[in-house]
Amino acid sequence: MSKKIKVYAPASMANISVGFDILGAAISPISGKMLGDCITIESAEKFHLSNKGAFAKKLPKDPKLNIVYQCWQRFCQEMDKEMPVAMTLEKNMPIGSGLGSSACSVVGALVALNEYFDKPFNENQLLYMMGELEGRISGSVHYDNIAPCYLGGMQLIIDEVGIISQSIPHFDQWYWVMAYPGIKVSTAEARAILPAQYKKQDCVAHGRYVGGFVHACYTQQPQLAAAMLYDNIAEPYRKKFLPNFDATQQSVKQLGALASGISGSGPTIYVVTDDLVIAQQVELWLKAHYLQNDEGFTHICKIDPQGARVI
Numbered sequence: 597m598s599k600k601i602k603v604y605a606p607a608s609m610a611n612i613s614v615g616f617d618i619l620g621a622a623i624s625p626i627s628g629k630m631l632g633d634c635i636t637i638e639s640a641e642k643f644h645l646s647n648k649g650a651f652a653k654k655l656p657k658d659p660k661l662n663i664v665y666q667c668w669q670r671f672c673q674e675m676d677k678e679m680p681v682a683m684t685l686e687k688n689m690p691i692g693s694g695l696g697s698s699a700c701s702v703v704g705a706l707v708a709l710n711e712y713f714d715k716p717f718n719e720n721q722l723l724y725m726m727g728e729l730e731g732r733i734s735g736s737v738h739y740d741n742i743a744p745c746y747l748g749g750m751q752l753i754i755d756e757v758g759i760i761s762q763s764i765p766h767f768d769q770w771y772w773v774m775a776y777p778g779i780k781v782s783t784a785e786a787r788a789i790l791p792a793q794y795k796k797q798d799c800v801a802h803g804r805y806v807g808g809f810v811h812a813c814y815t816q817q818p819q820l821a822a823a824m825l826y827d828n829i830a831e832p833y834r835k836k837f838l839p840n841f842d843a844t845q846q847s848v849k850q851l852g853a854l855a856s857g858i859s860g861s862g863p864t865i866y867v868v869t870d871d872l873v874i875a876q877q878v879e880l881w882l883k884a885h886y887l888q889n890d891e892g893f894t895h896i897c898k899i900d901p902q903g904a905r906v907i
């Protein structure tokens with residue numbers, strides 16, 4: 597019987613407002629729906645990549661520009677031989693959504709290749725390759741979508757002494773309402789508009805917010821954690837790309853949200869609450885007011901503890 601591997605790689609929200617490029621979490625809808633890309637690998641005489649799924653038509657026309665093809669190429673380079681396989685990308689994630697769409701494809705492809713070829717690479721070697729591939733797309737290496745998508749949970753990026761990322765505690769009782777408005781924001785462009793330098797008081801405040809949030813996670817103080825979810829690095833510059841961002845934040849706060857912010861580089865936003873009824877009310881409000889077209893969607897999510905997995 598010929599071998600076949602299918603891997604699911606979940607959506608993720610990078611930054612979580614307070615940790616620009618250094619915090620991220622994998623997410624799963626509580627409905628049980630899969631929010632992520634799938635990659636299938638089967639044996640073949642010659643390399644072949646096919647795309648399917650709701651957002652396949654949005655992928656680059658040239659197959660060599662598909663990041664999945666580049667993952668295969670990079671994997672073969674590392675193995676020092678060409679290994680023909682048939683890969684299928686199920687592109688379920690909208691591109692430029694702030695939900696780690698390219699990370700889903702990169703992580704899915706490299707985990708599937710590693711599984712298919714009986715795990716020639718360890719976790720760190722794969723993470724380095726994933727970071728490199730993600731960096732080709734967004735213009736700089738950042739692991740805050742890659743690491744949670746691969747490893748699950750909420751990840752703090754360390755990138756020192758051989759440690760790329762470690763998971764930190766989160767709040768099991770929190771619901772994360774995610775709303776993708778259906779419009780595209782390019783990560784590379786959303787990075788290019790950020791200032792090259794920040795004022796000293798902004799750096800101090802940022803250290804206080806991220807330190808306070810991580811401390812609150814470890815000591816399980818949800819009110820403190822929610823109060824620390826403040827973004828003074830990217831949000832002030834990026835919010836112009838999101839539809840009525842300030843008014844949206846105000847409205848969800850009035851509905852009882854604990855906090856809200858931009859997921860990754862946007863335009864998806866996240867809203868946190870510990871109450872399912874409030875989550876449902878927020879979701880209805882966002883559906884009615886934040887979505888801009890038929891491609892937009894909302895999901896009530898929890899943090900996905902598992903990350904990428906063979907299904």
Ligand SMILES: Nc1ncnc2c1ncn2[C@@H]1O[C@H](COP(=O)(O)OP(=O)(O)OP(=O)(O)O)[C@@H](O)[C@H]1O
Pocket residue numbers: 654655656661662663664685690691692693694695696697698699701733734741781782783784860861862
């Ligand atoms: N398999 C793939 N999945 C997603 N994007 C891909 C893929 N292959 C190539 N690309 C290209 O990579 C770029 C991805 O853009 P960008 O980084 O803004 O999206 P993203 O990963 O969805 O962002 P975000 O992390 O905010 O969700 C696009 O130009 C897209 O055409």
Ligand SMILES: N[C@@H](CCO)C(=O)O
Pocket residue numbers: 610611616617618694696738740741783786787830860861
């Ligand atoms: N940390 C990255 C995530 C991109 O999805 C950014 O905000 O640019």
